Amino acid sequence: MSRRRLKSLLLPLLFPLLLLATSAQASDLKLAELMGLLAQTRSARATFVEQKFIAVLDKPVESSGELAFTAPDVLEKRTLQPKQEAITLRGNEITLERGKRSMIVSLQDYPDAAVFVESIRATLAGDQKALESVWRVEADGTLARWTLRLTPINANAYVSRIRMQGTRNDVKQIEIEQKDGDRSVMTITRLPQP
């Protein structure tokens, strides 16, 4: 992997998309087993509700919309409320659509974010080695109710902690905490395959 530079901001948001691809059937949570299963999902759709807890604001900022994943590398997050917006990760390219404007940026130009995405890719690909080169990974619980905790090995990373919770083949919640203490919590409801 030659993409070593990272930036952060768009990626906390993409992260849940990648997790959406997970569909684990774990009874006894062995990381390797979970990863192998995660890599198998071909496509998935879900709705989400996201809350951003920002220190300067007295109450969280809430948004909701749809998520979609198509293997191998297309992820889409479409925010419907309170303001429409779409962000799509396709290969290394991120497309952001807001109102009439659309912006295409490359992952390589957002180095913080790139590590993020690469790590998650590694997760999806079941590449535990690559994942563990950037994150300390802890798995907890059972297949029926599992928790995955990621902590960056690099102390300067923009994100200080990621916590995912799932039930069987559903990722239910993704919580991303930033270094400054602000965090976002995304609650995901899987939609049936069409």
Add this chain to the structure above:
Amino acid sequence: MSSLRRRAPLLVWLAVLIGSLIVIARTSFVADMSAFLPAAPDAGQRMLIEQLRDGTLARLMIVGIEGGTPEARHTASKKLAAALRKEEEFLTVQNGEAETLRRDQEFWFNNRYLLSATVSPERFSTEGLRAAIDETLLNLSGSAGLMLKGLLTRDPTGEALTLVDDLQQQGGPRQAGGVWVSRDGQRALLLLQTRAAGSDTDALAHAISTIEQHFASVKQADQRVVMSGAGVFSVQSRDRIKQETSQLASLSTLFIVVLLLSIYRSPRLLALGMLPVVTGALIGVAAVSLGFGHVHGLTLGFGTTLIGEAVDYGIYFFVQTGSNDARGAWQQRFWRTVTLGVLTSICGFGALLVSGFPGLAQLGLYSIAGLIAAALTARFVMPQLMPARLNMRKVEPLGARLQRFVDWLVRMRPVLLILIAACAVLLIVRHDRIWNHSISALNPVPEEAQQLDGELRRELGAPDTRYLLVRNVPDAQTALQAAEAITPALQALTDRKALGGFDSPARLLPSDVTQQQRQAALPTPDVLKQRLAAALKGAPLNADKLEAFIDDVAAARTRPLLTRADLNGTASALALDAMLVRRSEGYSLLIPLRASVGRDIDAKAVREALDKAGQPELLLVDLRGQAESLYGTYLDEAIKLSAWGFAGILLLFVISLRSIKRVLQLMLPLAGTVVLVMAGMILLGQALSILHLIGLLLSVAIGSNYALFFHQGNDAGQDTVAERQRTLVSLAMANIATVVGFGLLATSSVSVLQALGGTVGPGALLSLLLAAAFATHHNSQSTQESA
């Protein structure tokens, strides 16, 4: 005494030649487009020329790096940009590196309260603040929310975001690896602006070699560089034209030298034959310089082509002299014929003199002065310097064979007449499709280079500046105010899709008046605090947390106004200088307009909007349209004047020959040549440009000499058979030289050379054949047959 009389012409010739050289040494040669500009251009036409010569567009170079891996390309782009940024030759070097972008964003953020069009008293009222902050909070809900939250306490009204939205309307090129790349990622792209103006081809050539040198030192083995832009085109065209002309010219010179030497058997004669041409060219340039004060490069090129007719004088004279004494009795008739030929050419080119375009008028003067000088040199200098005895090959046997061919041609008259008539009918039927009035006919840039340019331009989102609003103003502030005054009208046109968009210098640097208005719109810290407290009632944001915002606004109220110097180092500086151009007196304001996708600009709607906005001084210029119509007018005038020239030739023949029949014998070959060549071009699917017209003029000038020499032999008993045979050989030799010289040009890959060669080559050959067929008197045929 007699030797003095004999030497007098030589002395006069030398004196005039030296005089010409002195004049030429002090002549300024210009290579810009002003040759195509009417003597009294309108504002739009002037604008076109200025843009072509000095405009930003003419200074832009797009560089693409291809081949190798993407990562290696990105690295090469960064290294190349870093190296070029150190070169004085380039005003700006952009490759999309974050550093530049960061500097721009910092500039926008730090100066947001002076730059943002949304700053107004209403926006900073309690209601305005509430609405703006609500909107900002709403934006936090999006995917970029956590990124934007950093701005919240300093910029809760979201001025910076509005600015970025406003300034980055086009989206810009794609980014990868920290640099600009093409849409498919296969090219890394750089955008350079040269210090040298678009008309300074030498400096541009140097800039290109600087780019190539630096690229060579940063590149990896499998990488290539491509370049495009108006400046690159002019350098490439010049190089190609230079290279091809010199190659083809050496080839044809070699051929002609061998041909002439085989007949003359004397290098001295060969050199003497060039005297009239060289003299003509020098005196022609000197005459134009004296008459116009300067000489266009165009005149030099085309004019020298036209007096190329003078090469033939030497051939005619030496070959027809044969092994005789050069001062034989035939001489008088010979010079009478040459004189009539020169007069014919003067009639043909003379019409150009009255042209309203300096380029055409110069061409006329150059040809006339040059031809007269060449003819006088041939008449009075060349014979003085030739050896008393010539040792030429006997050409009479060849002449006899040529005579039989001429006789055959004479018998073919009916066939030729039918052919000419058929072609004339074709021309009449297709009369509206003969000429190509599009300026692209003159474009020496090959198709694939034009395609590459279009590709690179689209990928960079570089402006294809076709439509401009233009106004010349005394100072920068007036320009910025005018730009601000027209902005609402243009925005309205953009909103209803009459326009695709527009750029404005006032977005990058608002006028002082506007900046002061914005400062005045900002409340004092105490007032702002009160209003914020009221505005934020019930909002999740507390006014205490907005200290940084209050400080920023307070600083913005009293800070010095932004000037052009504050933009230094940002991409805005380049953009601003392109729209606010400093001139010798005052400034030019340029507002580029973009057409909506798939639509043309509604010029009428734009003009109405200008009038309504009280900005009638702003002129809407369609650069491509201007160029097209200008060239169209130029071509039309050249055609019209050439027709007058043809009428002049007719009149000359009527006066000097006083016989309808003889006039017809002379005019038919000339008119027939023009008709056949034009029809041939049409049948080949080629529309004619100004270069074809120049080619036709030259064909007529050369052809008139052929016709006159054939005709000279008509007065039975004056020419001996041997003289007539030598005349024939001399005509054939001159013709071969012309046909080879121009025929080779026709093989050129440069369209302008090809057009010229493709006309003159066939034109010269046809005019000889037709002259042989029609200008020869029946008498000569019978004489020959009985001989």
